[in-house]
Amino acid sequence: MTSQPIKLNDKETVLQFLNSYDTFLFDCDGVLWSGTHLLPNVIETLSLLEKLNKTVLFVTNNSTKSRQDYTKKFANFGIKNVSKDQIFSSSFATAIYMKNFSSLDPKTDKIWVFGESGIEKELQEVGFTTLGGTDPRLLEEWDQQKTPFLPCDPSVKAVVAGLDTKINFHKLCVTFNYLKEDDVKYVATNIDSTFPGKPYLQPGCGSMIELLTKSSGRSEPPNCGKPSQLMLDTVFEAFPNLKREKCCMVGDRLNTDIKFGIDGKLGGQLLVLSGVEKESCLSDETHGFELPKYYADKLGDVYEHYSE
Amino acid sequence: MTSQPIKLNDKETVLQFLNSYDTFLFDCDGVLWSGTHLLPNVIETLSLLEKLNKTVLFVTNNSTKSRQDYTKKFANFGIKNVSKDQIFSSSFATAIYMKNFSSLDPKTDKIWVFGESGIEKELQEVGFTTLGGTDPRLLEEWDQQKTPFLPCDPSVKAVVAGLDTKINFHKLCVTFNYLKEDDVKYVATNIDSTFPGKPYLQPGCGSMIELLTKSSGRSEPPNCGKPSQLMLDTVFEAFPNLKREKCCMVGDRLNTDIKFGIDGKLGGQLLVLSGVEKESCLSDETHGFELPKYYADKLGDVYEHYSE
Structure with missing residues (x-):
């Protein structure tokens, strides 16, 4: 088990977090947006990462859209400059x-x-x-x-x-x-x-x-979505120079996103509480899933504390 | 395990079979008809049972029709005088x-x-x-x-x-x-x-x-179709005077019809080979299901051998 997660709740912790990684992999729904509703300070946080020269990738289990269609979804939320190459969907994987x-x-x-x-x-x-x-x-x-x-x-x-x-x-x-x-x-x-x-x-x-x-009467099929490592293999095939210890997975679900990051031996994981999981999952571990290195109420807290 | 099934292939065996039971429970699809096609000498066999004062019941897992609708299906196949009370569907059960x-x-x-x-x-x-x-x-x-x-x-x-x-x-x-x-x-x-x-x-x-x-995330629900005994309970509730040892279940599937009859301790079971099972299931028992007391190529063989 990992040690108790660190909350991103002040500037010092956020700076330590940002300095630890050069690549951030984001789940989308529950992290960037919730249904049709953009979450607060998401655009500001993504712009900050760009300014800091971080690599930003998006990893989603949604198979209904192609990566090209997904770029339009980002644009519709006002998230500019996201290219197809940054998007990894389960359909692409x-x-x-x-x-x-x-x-x-x-x-x-x-x-x-x-x-x-x-x-x-x-x-x-x-x-x-x-x-x-x-x-x-x-x-x-x-x-x-x-x-x-x-x-x-x-x-x-x-x-x-x-x-x-x-x-x-x-x-x-x-x-x-x-x-x-x-x-x-x-x-x-x-x-x-x-x-x-x-x-x-x-x-x-x-x-x-x-x-x-x-x-x-078939056996269960292989699947290419998180937490399956077939998805991460696709990311590393497209970006062969990524270093696992310098990558951080950001998501709202312990059983898919965080497990995906831990199983993939990425350097860190950030759980945001703006989607499926509530803060209680960090203390009541009856769910049986490993905990992330970091957590935050929402992704926008990264920008908010950085700007303090 | 029951002993090796007896084939209904001559008059003597058919008479012995008919004399052993006073009630016959029939699966429908694969026994009386196959899709939209009535199987040979089914009407003659059912008439023979009527003439011999046997009780005839129909037990089907098809839930899409009501018993009333089912009587029309029988009539459309030319099987007359089947009343709603003779029909037990999984929807009714x-x-x-x-x-x-x-x-x-x-x-x-x-x-x-x-x-x-x-x-x-x-x-x-x-x-x-x-x-x-x-x-x-x-x-x-x-x-x-x-x-x-x-x-x-x-x-x-x-x-x-x-x-x-x-x-x-x-x-x-x-x-x-x-x-x-x-x-x-x-x-x-x-x-x-x-x-x-x-x-x-x-x-x-x-x-x-x-x-x-x-x-x-539910547990598996109880179900009321064959081989579940909830279906047989419904039959015995409607016909409380039936004696299990005088009942014979007739069907085309080992895993539903025949298992239903064996689990319900009915006196006999007749497997017909006009539906799902082939004769090889009687010798190659890797399927793991118990075998019936009797088998026949088709239900109409009862009438054909009786009339020899």
Whole structure:
């Protein structure tokens, strides 16, 4: 276990924190924004890091958007100058995994997608042909005599599954039939059982994966989202000069973000209390997860105390 | 383990079989019909049983139809004179369970339904008010600001979940939010992970239950379908004079129908090979399920050998 976390609550501690790392990896929802609402002094904190010549990266389990789409989301929040190269989504990590580690050949092997456009776009960008996904014909009612998606296309060699908020029986039936094929690989973008909304919590990607896994009798698939180290491998492949001890993971969840940073042997972790976790998780450790090196009420405290 | 099953392949064996029981419980799909196709000499076999004054009951895990709707299905196949009282569906068994064993009061306690009309109709018939289910507003796109189904109605004290071939994210999100309420009970109609179609196998009720269970962090719910004995309890409640040793369960699956008959200590079980199982399951017992007392290529063989 790590020692008790240090709270970023004065200038001295913040300076010590900033001096310890040259790279900061940020979770997004619950850290930078909450739903559609930008959190206070986030832009100021990111500008400060830029001024201090820190490398800033964003690591999100959200697979529904491509990295390009994500840059627009940042811009809409007024967070300028974030480029696609700074963003690591579970859809991108999955595409890199499929390209490098799945033994599939993008020239001949197609991928059936259960999920949204972020997965399709990232897989296509690394060269794969995708089927399924957002194809509008999948929104038609399931009719096994008429579906254009079965019988299975023998050139499909993998199913990539992620969150699909347009889930329906047609998609489930076709995906299930691909998963019944022995030579079709099965990979999940992430396994978060829920994801936050305002005001309601919602069933997440991991719950949909559970349905597909249970019905098909498959083993649990590898997944490319935090806390899986496949996501961190993608970051280090893109930025081979990063030094783990000089990196700090910033997030709002112990079981994904902080675990991701600890398992990845990053130099530090900062838990912000503006998302899922409450301060009580630092004293009541019945959750069983390791604690971060630092914590703060919110990310903006870095800027606020630095400017004191 | 039972001794090696006896094949119904001549008149003498069929007479011995018929003389052993006064009540026959039939699974439907794979036994009487296959999808939309009536199996050979089924009507003749059922007429023969009627002529011999046998009690004939139908026990199905299909929760999508009410018993009343099921009588129409029988009539459409040309199987006459089947009354509602002869039919036991998992939706009916669930309604009886909710009425007798759930401690809910139908006068004040409502039930949220994830599933099709069979569940709603059976719950309503025993006096419950249902919400959700086939409400057309649930077919509208999920919008957590606009859904008329949240926040949770505090008079809802249970979620009943079954197969829903109109599954969508709106239904999942609302059901999930009810399941996050500590005082809301959770019951499943059945846990079949798949169900047959022509030509494609499809994800079943049990897979959807898995999604709901995983996302909400609930324990596995009790379920009222075969092989659960809650289903058999419903049969014996409706027909208290039945004698278990004089009953024979007829079905096409070892893991549901035959297990249901063996666990329920019924006098006999007949496996028909016109559905899920192939003859090889009788010699290769790596599936781990107990074998039935009798087997036949198809149900119609009873009539064919009797008439020899």
